[in-house]
Amino acid sequence: MPRIVETIVTTANAKGEVHIAPLGLIEEGARWIIAPFKPSKTLDNLRENPFAAASHTDDVRVFAGCVTGRKTWPLVPLPAIKGGRLADCVSHWELKVENVVEDQRRPRFACAIVHRETHKPWEGFNRAQAAVLELAVLTTRLGMLPPEKIENELKYLEIAISKTAGPREEEAWSWLMEKIAAWRQAMFDEAAGKS
Ligand SMILES: Cc1cc2nc3c(=O)[nH]c(=O)nc-3n(C[C@H](O)[C@H](O)[C@H](O)COP(=O)(O)O)c2cc1C
Structure with missing residues (x-):
């Protein structure tokens, strides 16, 4: 089984409007796969603008909030690509889609990390x-x-x-x-x- 990291994925549409959703990123060699189910806004955005940010946060309210209709979390702009990341996160990756494997249910977007930053210390498992x-x-x-x-x-x-x-x-x-x-x-x- 590949390793999967649960992150907060932000994508932007062609107009630059940012969408936020929790997704599991699947490790595949040096790449990370984003696999959004059809239909989803994350999928639409990745087709319009093949970039994403993954915010690694220890504040699990963001995960619970996003799946219960609480999608407004403070974001800040990204240095390397269009879009935003969580203002409060331990670290983030900026991802560029390099390859897409189409699927009826769940296409797979293979991404390279084009930029990464750490913002605060990680406080341990809970x-x-x-x-x-x-x-x-x-x-x-x-x-x-x-x-x-x-x-x-x-x-x-x-x-x-x-x-x-x-x-x-x-x-x-x-x-x-x-x-x-x-x-x-x-x-x-x-x-x-x-x-
Ligand atoms: C921890 C966690 C991991 C998730 N991983 C995925 C995923 O890999 N693919 C997916 O399509 N949805 C995943 N979901 C569900 C999406 O966050 C949710 O369906 C979301 O609304 C995606 O649709 P949207 O892009 O239209 O917002 C996950 C949810 C949680 C809480």
Whole structure:
């Protein structure tokens, strides 16, 4: 299995409007693959303007926020390419698309790092941060995965939150749990409507 790094990807359209989304970048030799599902704004932007920035942040609220409709995070311009990166990040890469492998579901954009910078020290691992990332991914697949799988994983991830979360992780978790609550309600309503 290739190594995948979970980052905040910013892309820009032809007009220079920046879009932000969490994506996993897949390591392939010296290149990093961005693989956006169809349809997505990230995919459209990469076709219009084949560059992206990957912001590596320890603030998991950005991941949870982006998948719960909170997409406004402070950005700053990039030195080497058009677009922006997260103002608050540990480091960032600026990426240039060098090759595209088309796919019906998920095209793969192979990118070279054309510029990289470090902005602040990395403060170490935290289990609650990992739990937030896992739940954020799960919430993007609520309609696709069996409900029992979601509930079982949630039970396990809650342990790391209760033992190790700080205020940022708790806030991120609460946003994701609002989404989970809405999903549970929708399933309940659907079942009630059918009975
Ligand atoms: C940690 C994490 C990793 C993700 N990785 C991917 C990915 O590799 N490809 C993808 O299409 N979506 C991924 N997603 C889901 C996207 O962030 C989400 O679907 C997003 O809205 C992309 O669509 P957009 O470009 O239209 O905003 C990921 C979400 C999270 C929380």
